[in-house]
Every structure is written in C-alpha cells, then in structure tokens.
Amino acid sequence: MTRSILCFGEVLLRLSAPGKQLLLQTGGLEAHVGGAEANVAVSLSRFGHKAAVVTSLPDNALGHACVGELRRHGVDTDPVRFRDARMGLYFLTHGAGQRPAEVLYDRAQSAFATAPADSYDWETLLKDTQWLHVSGITPAVSTEGADSALRAVKAARAANVKISFDCNFRARLWGSRSPQAPGILSEICQYADLIFGDDRDIAFMLGFKSDDANATERRRRAAAMAFETFRSLKWIAYTERTRHSVDTQQLAGTLHSAKEVFTTRPYPLQGIVDRIGAGDAFAAGILHGLLKGMTPQGTVDFATAAGCLKHTVPGDFNLLGVSDVELFLSEVQTDVRR
C-alpha cells in the first residue's frame, strides 16, 4: 500500500517543568517525545494516513522508548536507524501571563546531528511514497543534517515524490553557521512543492527587507517573490498569531497558491495548555487537506482548526483526530460530549 508521507528529522526527548513552574523549581521534569517532523507524522497518523519517520536515534533505552512512542500512535518506524551516540534533548519552561515560554536545546553531537549523509538510502526509503516532509531544523543542527536534508529533497524530486518543507527557523541552532542559513534553506526550497513559512522566512532566505507596514500586504508580497524564485513551488502556508498575553492569543491561517489566497478568520485561543507543536499540527492539517483532495479553503480551515486544538493538548504531539477538528469547525458549543 502506498505510504502517504515520510517525515525526516530529529526525534527529540522533551523535558519540561511541570505546569507553569520554572525549570527545576521543584525538581520534577515531565518527559514527552517530540521534534517537528515526528509531530507531523503523529498527527497525520491520527488523521488516518500511513505516515513514517526516518531519523537516527541512540541505540539505548531512550532511543527505543522514542520509537515505541511513535509506534503507539500508528507511525511506521521501520526506516529509523540506531547509532551509538547520544539522544537529542530539549528543556521547556512553559510561558504564563507576560512570561514567554523558553526552550533550551541540549542536542549537540546527538545521534541525528552526527549521522553522516550517506546513512540514508533515499531511493529505497522513498519507494511508494506520496510526500516527503522535512524542516529547516535539520540543516540547522549540523553540516551532516544540511547535507542529508539536501540529499533527501533531491532524491524525492528525482523519484517524483512531492516535497513539503517547513522553514522552522531556529536562530539558537544555527549559531555560528547562521551566515550559511539563507543559502541552504533557499536551496532546499528550490525543490519544494509546499513551503510552510511567512514573510520573515522568505525575506531571510531571499535577503530582502520586509518592511511594509501592512502585515497582510507584506506577507502577500513575500509569497509572490517566493513563487517567482522557487520554481517547483505550488503552495505556501502559514499561521498568524496575535498575542495579548502568553495565555490569550488568536490564530489565523493562510494558504497561497500561485494565483489565489485562502485565509481563515482569527480564532481565539483561551486557556492555552501547551503551544509547542501548534505549527506542526497546522502543517499536518494542510498535508491532510492536500492528501484528501480537499478544496484550498477547506484545507486551510481544517489546518488552522487543528493548530488551534493543539494548544489544548499537553506534549508536542497533536493527538486529536479528524472528528475533533470537524467538531471545532462546526462551532457547536458544548463543554462535555456524552
């Protein structure tokens, strides 16, 4: 049976301070499996698609526990490679009120970051696959990651597999390699059918100043420049977050084709439980719509609803299914379903 999507990237163990506590305030840490690309795979699997993850993990209890967690949510982990190297971690302190969330990475020299680019046999891995999903985090983690991501998208293009790329800019990961970032990210975008990225990502990659005061106009101009520059590109999608505080925000979604723009209304987000992974939930929603042949408006509505709902689920993964998203979109007011 054809696989809907292969997601390539680092699977991370996330260690977070409980509730709204500061890191190590009371000594406890909650563990969740995460990582941008794994989040997309889990969400698509929960939406009923055949999703697989390809990554490199340590050949120890941590690496095997991560694989077990992905499998629990129906993700195919056969392509996962195990190596004798460390687990990539990130520490998270949730935000509250006027205090933003804080991510502390501890992933240098991880099994994924040090995996040589020839660790992955893309020709075999991409067989019978409709989409490859990669993100800008992989080239940011190491030169090996950058080489691997480029090899992956080139192989996907050669095999006629569609390419989804989430720009996911992470300044703290690029570090001293940041001058190389625009060149590497835009080379990957040359192969992409679908990009998740807004005007900031596009301006950064193409090296222009995005200074139009009107945000909508700024995003539309940037998208037009991306369609002109990246010749394989068919879709650009992003969310727009309006922050009143860390706990009270609004989220709206946009999907551009080369000729048209589809947007949603801003949805209020109240009592946010966990905002990490909302971008990945949105990405999975867009991919779900494209895989299902939904209309562009239906696709961005579904994706934005999925992104909103992720804010209610603790952990990196959006574990909600299609019926949960449809209930959200129906705007039926209920506090208990029974």
Ligand SMILES: Nc1ncnc2c1ncn2[C@@H]1O[C@H](COP(=O)(O)OP(=O)(O)O)[C@@H](O)[C@H]1O
């Ligand atoms: N310094 C930056 N340069 C270029 N793009 C950036 C920068 N910081 C963030 N971005 C991009 O802006 C977009 C919004 O980022 P962010 O506000 O962190 O929200 P989200 O969690 O929805 O990705 C993302 O697509 C991200 O890649």
Ligand SMILES: O=C(O)C(=O)C[C@H](O)[C@H](O)COP(=O)(O)O
């Ligand atoms: O930063 C990384 O390297 C990670 O992969 C950690 C998180 O899982 C994703 O960053 C979630 O990203 P959002 O969906 O944009 O909140």
